[in-house]
Amino acid sequence: MSNRDETGVIDFHLNRRILKEFPGHKREVLLLSPSLDVQGRGGSHSFEALIKCPRGILFMFHGCGRYAASFFYSPQGRKMVEMATQMGLGIVAFTKSEELGCWNWANDGDTVQKLAKKFLSSRLGKACAGPNGESVYPPLYAFGASSGGSFVGMLSSQMKQDPEEYAPFLFSAVNIQIMAPNESDHWDIPTVFTVMNGDAQTAKRVKDWTNSECTNFELSGGVCMKHGEPVNKGPYKIITTSGRKPIHNTHFAHTYQDDPQMSDRVSGNIHQDLSVLGIVNSATDEILANPRFSKDAVTSIWQKYDLLTRKEMANDSKHMDASDVHPFGVSKRLMRSLKKAELEDANSLWLIEELNVAWDEHEITAEGFEDVLSFFLETGGARLE
Numbered sequence: 001m002s003n004r005d006e007t008g009v010i011d012f013h014l015n016r017r018i019l020k021e022f023p024g025h026k027r028e029v030l031l032l033s034p035s036l037d038v039q040g041r042g043g044s045h046s047f048e049a050l051i052k053c054p055r056g057i058l059f060m061f062h063g064c065g066r067y068a069a070s071f072f073y074s075p076q077g078r079k080m081v082e083m084a085t086q087m088g089l090g091i092v093a094f095t096k097s098e099e100l101g102c103w104n105w106a107n108d109g110d111t112v113q114k115l116a117k118k119f120l121s122s123r124l125g126k127a128c129a130g131p132n133g134e135s136v137y138p139p140l141y142a143f144g145a146s147s148g149g150s151f152v153g154m155l156s157s158q159m160k161q162d163p164e165e166y167a168p169f170l171f172s173a174v175n176i177q178i179m180a181p182n183e184s185d186h187w188d189i190p191t192v193f194t195v196m197n198g199d200a201q202t203a204k205r206v207k208d209w210t211n212s213e214c215t216n217f218e219l220s221g222g223v224c225m226k227h228g229e230p231v232n233k234g235p236y237k238i239i240t241t242s243g244r245k246p247i248h249n250t251h252f253a254h255t256y257q258d259d260p261q262m263s264d265r266v267s268g269n270i271h272q273d274l275s276v277l278g279i280v281n282s283a284t285d286e287i288l289a290n291p292r293f294s295k296d297a298v299t300s301i302w303q304k305y306d307l308l309t310r311k312e313m314a315n316d317s318k319h320m321d322a323s324d325v326h327p328f329g330v331s332k333r334l335m336r337s338l339k340k341a342e343l344e345d346a347n348s349l350w351l352i353e354e355l356n357v358a359w360d361e362h363e364i365t366a367e368g369f370e371d372v373l374s375f376f377l378e379t380g381g382a383r384l385e
Contacts, residue, residue: 001381003035007324011331019054019115027115030068032081032091053128056139056172056380057089059116063146063178063364068093069338073330073346075255076351079366080143086207087373089141094117103151111176112155116169121352126357128346139172143372147362149179157185172380178362186213188233190379197243198361210236236273239368247270247274247286255354266305270351273301277291279355291355298352306347315358333375 005011015031041057060071062083071077071093081091094115097107120137130136152174152238159166173190180193180202195203195209214224217231224233242299254268275282279289291298306328314320326335327346338346356363380381 004258005329006227006335007260009326009329009331010364011073012081012334014069014072014334014337014339021111021114021118025114027097027111028068028095029115029119030091030093030125031073031093032072032085033192034088034090035083036137040181051088051090051162053124054090054138056090056141056376057120058084058089058091058376059140059142059171060091060093061103061142061151063148063150065100066364067099067345068095070345070349072334072336073327073338073342075329076353076357076363076364076366079182080369081365082335083369083373087377089373090138090365091176092116098107102147105151105154107149109154112151113158113169117166120222137168137348139374140168140170140374141380142174144174144179146179146207149176150182152176153181153185153187156187156189156191158180159182159189160187171377174181175369175376177364178202181209183212184207188241189233190375192237192239192375194239194241194365194368194372196241196360196362196365198359203238203240206238210234210238234380239371241365241367243351244287244360247271247280247287247355247358248285252328252350252354256350261325262328263308270305273304287358290359290361291352296357298355299348300315300350302351304353307343367375 003013012032013035014103015033017029017031018026019029020026022108034054036144051130058303060068061299062070071081071091094112096103097111098104120140124137128136128138131152142152142155144150153176156171156174159170163170171189172182173192175192177194178196178199189312193206195206210222211219213233213236217224217226217233218224223235224231249268249269249271252270253262253264256262263335271280274280277294277300279287279291279294279297304327307325311322311325314322326332327343328340328350330346332335335343353363357365357367
C-alpha cells in the first residue's frame with residue numbers, strides 16, 4: 001500500500017546519492033525503496049518500514065528534456081512508480097550526463113554500467129538470501145522512454161555481448177516505450193515494447209525489429225519458435241495504447257484524486273481554460289491539435305496555477321495556509337527532496353504531460369504498465385551472487 005502524507009497525497013520517500021567510481025565516474029542516483037505502513041499496537045500510531053530485500057529492482061531511464069526526478073512527480077511517472085512499489089519493487093533512476101539532454105552512450109554508457117555494479121554490490125550484495133542462505137540478487141528490470149528506451153536497448157545489447165563485464169548488472173526483462181531499437185542492437189532479454197497508437201512509424205520499426213530477431217525461427221505470439229518449441233530469445237511483446245483520449249472537466253481531479261488541492265472546481269476551471277484557448281473542444285472534450293504546437297497557450301494555463309500564484313492566493317485568503325501549497329501531486333516530504341529546477345518543472349509537467357498523453361503520439365504513459373509489471377514478474381528470476 002502506498003504511504004500518504006497527512007493530506008492524503010502519495011508520499012514517496014526519495015533518497016538521493018552521489019555515486020563515484022575511479023577513474024572519473026560520478027553521477028547522482030535517485031532511490032526509492034518499497035515500504036509497508038505498519039500500525040503500532042492499538043492503532044495509536046504508524047511507521048514506515050522499508051523492505052531491505054525488494055522483490056526486484058526497476059531501473060528507470062527518462063527521455064530527452066526530462067529530469068530523472070520527474071518519475072516521482074509527473075502524473076504518468078507517479079502512477080508507474082506507485083504500481084511498481086506496490087508490487088514490492090525498488091526504484092533506481094540515474095541522472096544523465098546532461099539532465100535536460102538525451103542519453104548519450106559515449107558519455108553515459110560506461111558510467112551507468114560501473115556505477116550500477118557498485119550500487120548493487122554495496123546496497124544489495126548481502127540483503128537477499130537464497131533457500132540455503134546464499135547471497136542472491138533480486139531480479140533487475142529496466143524501463144526506458146524515448147531516448148531512455150534507446151539507452152535501455154543499448155545496455156541490453158551490451159549485456160548480451162559481455163555478460164561477465166556487466167554482472168551482476170544484468171536485466172531480467174525490460175520495457176521500452178515510444179522508441180524502436182537501433183538496428184545494430186540485439187538481445188535475448190524478455191522485452192515489452194509500448195508504442196502509441198498515433199505513432200505508426202515507431203510501431204512499424206518495433207515490429208520489424210522483433211521479426212528480424214526471430215530470423216530463421218517462427219515468431220508466434222511474440223515467442224521465437226523452432227519445430228514447435230520456444231527458443232531462448234525474448235519473448236517480445238508489443239503493447240499499443242488505446243488512441244487519443246478526451247480531456248473531461250474532471251480529468252485533472254481524477255488524475256490527482258489523492259491531492260485535495262486539485263478539486264473538481266479547479267479541474268473544471270482548467271478544462272474551461274483549455275477550451276477557451278482552443279486546445280480542447282468544449283463540446284466533445286477532444287484535443288484539437290498537437291499540444292506541442294500550442295506552447296504559448298499551454299504555458300499561459302499552467303502559469304495560472306503554478307506554485308507562486310497559488311501561494312499568493314493563499315496569503316490573500318483567510319481560509320488557506322500558504323505552507324500547505326505545493327506542486328500538484330507532490331507531498332511535503334518529496335518537495336523537500338527536489339531541487340529548485342525540478343520544482344519549477346513540476347509546476348508545468350502536471351499539464352504538459354497529460355495533454356501529450358491525450359494526443360497519444362510521443363509521451364511517457366502509464367497505460368498498459370500493469371501488464372508490463374506482470375510480464376516482468378512472470379519472466380524474471382533471482383540470480384546467485
